Amino acid sequence: MELYALPTPAAIVDEVRLSRNLARMQARMDALGVKFRPHVKTAKCVEIARRQQALGAYAITVSTLKEAHEFFSAGFGDILYAVAIAPSKLPAVEDLVGRGCDLKIIVDSIEGAQAIVARRRAASVRFKVLIEIDTDGHRSGVKPEEARLLDIGHALAAGGCELLGVMTHAGSSYDCSTPEALRAIANQERDLCVLAGRRLRDAGLPCPIVSVGSTPTALSAEDLSGVTEVRAGVYVFFDLFMAGVGVCGIDDIALSVLTTVIGHQADKGWAIVDAGWMALSRDRSTQNQAIDQGYGLVCDRDGVALDDYIMTGANQEHGIIGRRDGAPDPGVSARFPIGTVLRVLPNHACATGAQYPEYHALRADGTLQTWPRFSGW
Amino acid sequence: MELYALPTPAAIVDEVRLSRNLARMQARMDALGVKFRPHVKTAKCVEIARRQQALGAYAITVSTLKEAHEFFSAGFGDILYAVAIAPSKLPAVEDLVGRGCDLKIIVDSIEGAQAIVARRRAASVRFKVLIEIDTDGHRSGVKPEEARLLDIGHALAAGGCELLGVMTHAGSSYDCSTPEALRAIANQERDLCVLAGRRLRDAGLPCPIVSVGSTPTALSAEDLSGVTEVRAGVYVFFDLFMAGVGVCGIDDIALSVLTTVIGHQADKGWAIVDAGWMALSRDRSTQNQAIDQGYGLVCDRDGVALDDYIMTGANQEHGIIGRRDGAPDPGVSARFPIGTVLRVLPNHACATGAQYPEYHALRADGTLQTWPRFSGW
Numbered sequence: 001m002e003l004y005a006l007p008t009p010a011a012i013v014d015e016v017r018l019s020r021n022l023a024r025m026q027a028r029m030d031a032l033g034v035k036f037r038p039h040v041k042t043a044k045c046v047e048i049a050r051r052q053q054a055l056g057a058y059a060i061t062v063s064t065l066k067e068a069h070e071f072f073s074a075g076f077g078d079i080l081y082a083v084a085i086a087p088s089k090l091p092a093v094e095d096l097v098g099r100g101c102d103l104k105i106i107v108d109s110i111e112g113a114q115a116i117v118a119r120r121r122a123a124s125v126r127f128k129v130l131i132e133i134d135t136d137g138h139r140s141g142v143k144p145e146e147a148r149l150l151d152i153g154h155a156l157a158a159g160g161c162e163l164l165g166v167m168t169h170a171g172s173s174y175d176c177s178t179p180e181a182l183r184a185i186a187n188q189e190r191d192l193c194v195l196a197g198r199r200l201r202d203a204g205l206p207c208p209i210v211s212v213g214s215t216p217t218a219l220s221a222e223d224l225s226g227v228t229e230v231r232a233g234v235y236v237f238f239d240l241f242m243a244g245v246g247v248c249g250i251d252d253i254a255l256s257v258l259t260t261v262i263g264h265q266a267d268k269g270w271a272i273v274d275a276g277w278m279a280l281s282r283d284r285s286t287q288n289q290a291i292d293q294g295y296g297l298v299c300d301r302d303g304v305a306l307d308d309y310i311m312t313g314a315n316q317e318h319g320i321i322g323r324r325d326g327a328p329d330p331g332v333s334a335r336f337p338i339g340t341v342l343r344v345l346p347n348h349a350c351a352t353g354a355q356y357p358e359y360h361a362l363r364a365d366g367t368l369q370t371w372p373r374f375s376g377w
Numbered sequence: 378m379e380l381y382a383l384p385t386p387a388a389i390v391d392e393v394r395l396s397r398n399l400a401r402m403q404a405r406m407d408a409l410g411v412k413f414r415p416h417v418k419t420a421k422c423v424e425i426a427r428r429q430q431a432l433g434a435y436a437i438t439v440s441t442l443k444e445a446h447e448f449f450s451a452g453f454g455d456i457l458y459a460v461a462i463a464p465s466k467l468p469a470v471e472d473l474v475g476r477g478c479d480l481k482i483i484v485d486s487i488e489g490a491q492a493i494v495a496r497r498r499a500a501s502v503r504f505k506v507l508i509e510i511d512t513d514g515h516r517s518g519v520k521p522e523e524a525r526l527l528d529i530g531h532a533l534a535a536g537g538c539e540l541l542g543v544m545t546h547a548g549s550s551y552d553c554s555t556p557e558a559l560r561a562i563a564n565q566e567r568d569l570c571v572l573a574g575r576r577l578r579d580a581g582l583p584c585p586i587v588s589v590g591s592t593p594t595a596l597s598a599e600d601l602s603g604v605t606e607v608r609a610g611v612y613v614f615f616d617l618f619m620a621g622v623g624v625c626g627i628d629d630i631a632l633s634v635l636t637t638v639i640g641h642q643a644d645k646g647w648a649i650v651d652a653g654w655m656a657l658s659r660d661r662s663t664q665n666q667a668i669d670q671g672y673g674l675v676c677d678r679d680g681v682a683l684d685d686y687i688m689t690g691a692n693q694e695h696g697i698i699g700r701r702d703g704a705p706d707p708g709v710s711a712r713f714p715i716g717t718v719l720r721v722l723p724n725h726a727c728a729t730g731a732q733y734p735e736y737h738a739l740r741a742d743g744t745l746q747t748w749p750r751f752s753g754w
Contacts, residue, residue, distance in 0.1 A: 005465075007442075007465070007466070007469070007754060008463065008465070008754075009754055010754070041693060041694070063655075063693055063694040064694060065384075083639065083651060083694050083695065084639040084640045084649065085639070086385065086637040086638075086639050086651050086715075086716065087715065087716045088382075088384070088385070088637060088716065089384070092384070108640050109640055109641065109715060111714065111715040112639070112640065112715055115715065115716065134642075139642075139649065139690075139692060139695055139697070140640050140642070140649055140695065171692065260463040260465060260466075261463075262460065262461040262462070262463050262489070263461045263485050263486055263489065263517050264486065265511075265516075265517070272461065272516065272517050274460060274463050277660075277728070278440075278727075278728075278731060279754075281658075281659055282658055282659035282660040282661070282725075282728055283654075283659040284659070284661075313516075315516060315548065316418060316440055316727055317418070317440040317441060317460050318460065318516055318517065320516070337488065338463075338464065338486060338488040338489055338492065339463065339464045339465065339488075339492065348659075350655075350693055351654065351655075351659055354655060354732070355731070355752070356753065357752075357753050375732070375734075376733065376734050377384060377385075377386055377387070377656075
């Protein structure tokens with residue numbers, strides 16, 4: 001089947017761009033001398049994770065136990081579940097570990113550590129645990145200088161868990177937009193996570209893993225001394241938000257939504273398409289960046305960006321395509337006749353990909369492959 | 378299984394509230410003397426559509442051909458696909474009609490009508506078509522006074538299609554917040570759609586169906602003379618946005634996301650939960666209403682709203698629970714200890730429901746049933 005014959009809306013992956021993005025990140029990791037543990041939460045697609053592995057990724061990061069199950073079933077053994085463990089999820093972790101999955105969990109509180117230790121007493125397996133470090137006040141984690149960092153470490157070690165080290169995610173890197181700011185947050189992420197690891201070791205606790213990362217910091221770091229592994233996810237596809245941060249160009253964005261023009265409001269200069277927020281997601285994260293891309297940047301069906309046109313509004317299954325400057329386009333009906341096939345680049349690839357059960361991978365020769373993806377918890 | 382033992386995040390449907398919402402709408406339709414064609418795009422759940430049918434709904438509305446396929450397979454025959462038909466989707470429509478589905482499509486342009494007629498020439502079936510009317514400048518449709526309304530009607534009739542009438546959706550009702558404004562838009566939706574139908578009839582064209590609706594107008598209309606059927610979708614669950622519009626109370630909201638506390642940032646007064654925007658959706662539509670509910674309103678595990686607490690921020694799999702007024706809550710760790718199970722009411726039920734493969738329906742006696750739902754196109 002050819003691209004233009006796919007039922008719309010559909011999620012299209014430009015395989016040439018994808019391959020370039022994968023190679024770029026692995027080359028950086030190799031140059032920085034760190035191991036790479038890509039976050040598979042963006043694509044949730046075994047085919048893509050296998051390509052990351054083939055290029056050199058040694059392990060994976062997941063955001064849900066569903067991802068852990070699916071990727072373990074597909075042959076991925078070393079998995080970091082990078083969300084502080086809910087005590088009620090420990091039986092499921094135990095089950096996966098008991099079946100041979102090298103699943104690592106994280107914790108950032110005494111209470112959480114105590115819950116793991118309590119479960120450990122009755123468990124048939126040993127839990128492998130990293131402590132989450134807060135390196136930028138973004139969300140979760142223990143600050144590296146806090147006394148409870150050591151308390152958590154000692155509680156885990158004394159309780160029969162395997163303390164594997166520290167991990168952090170400097171999510172505030174998403175708020176940056178200059179190379180200088182990105183380098184600064186990458187350095188901060190490294191420094192504070194390495195500091196936390198040193199404090200553990202100085203207290204006689206093990207810390208073989210020092211894990212950092214986000215797509216912006218991974219692509220901006222210049223020296224990762226003391227770090228053993230890096231995690232990054234959205235770089236596989238990139239998106240308009242990452243272009244706004246400055247770590248990719250528009251023509252690096254590998255995910256787009258194929259859509260068909262179904263109508264016009266000529267007096268308003270609108271074309272109406274059959275992809276609304278259900279197809280793009282409700283993500284409007286470029287709203288607070290220098291360039292607001294609406295619900296997405298419009299491209300022709302070959303993926304060439306039409307810079308003046310964005311999805312200015314979206315209902316559940318309707319998208320409104322209009323001029324970026326808000327001026328009515330008197331020629332909109334002739335420019336985008338009914339039946340015209342367009343592609344829309346998303347604000348946030350993780351959110352947009354999640355709306356689809358599969359990707360249509362478009363190869364350099366124009367042929368398509370179907371790559372399943374999954375969702376849920 | 379009991380509610381608190383479900384893996385989180387999970388989508389919970391309060392069956393008592395659901396039943397009350399279903400009964401309320403059908404009673405209104407009966408009182409207004411119109412047939413009811415609920416929009417099944419909100420729940421995408423056969424179990425719920427069967428309950429609507431049992432209460433008196435005579436047909437359904439869908440937003441995708443996937444919904445048409447799924448509901449036709451489940452025994453629903455009379456289906457209105459309420460998005461202007463893309464010409465490339467006509468073969469799929471033909472297939473469904475050929476298999477016995479009483480599928481109706483809509484169009485709002487001469488070009489669209491010509492595409493249907495062109496396809497009709499080669500088709501083995503007759504297409505049943507309604508013309509979409511623009512009654513509020515919201516999105517799509519032909520204005521009732523436009524000459525092309527009759528041109529479209531004549532083109533369809535002359536081309537061998539079965540012209541069934543007119544339909545409209547006054548989506549701008551979502552911007553209302555007073556009973557007066559809601560009644561006014563309901564009257565406008567009725568008047569302009571009835572006018573369009575009258576123009577068709579005056580021109581000698583058939584118009585057996587005059588279809589209007591949105592949840593706010595359906596619940597606000599006082600007289601629907603000339604209207605034959607009403608459509609509404611989100612009323613099954615309601616949501617925080619509809620509460621902001623004023624057509625339901627917080628305690629009518631039947632959909633919530635079950636989540637578990639996994640950590641705290643005590644100095645910021647935050648509790649971190651395992652439901653982020655993947656679990657709630659990226660919908661922030663209450664942002665522009667009088668009461669901004671963040672990513673959702675926090676309830677205890679029994680569904681009782683904790684009015685001072687909302688989800689103030691969300692990452693992919695992390696939600697931040699904090700005080701609505703932004704003040705740090707020094708007692709947050711004691712108030713919501715790790716492992717605490719909470720429920721979060723969503724801004725927009727259509728967007729939140731779409732993130733899940735199933736609902737857990739909580740019955741009055743506390744037992745749970747699993748109701749599958751589907752997604753995709």
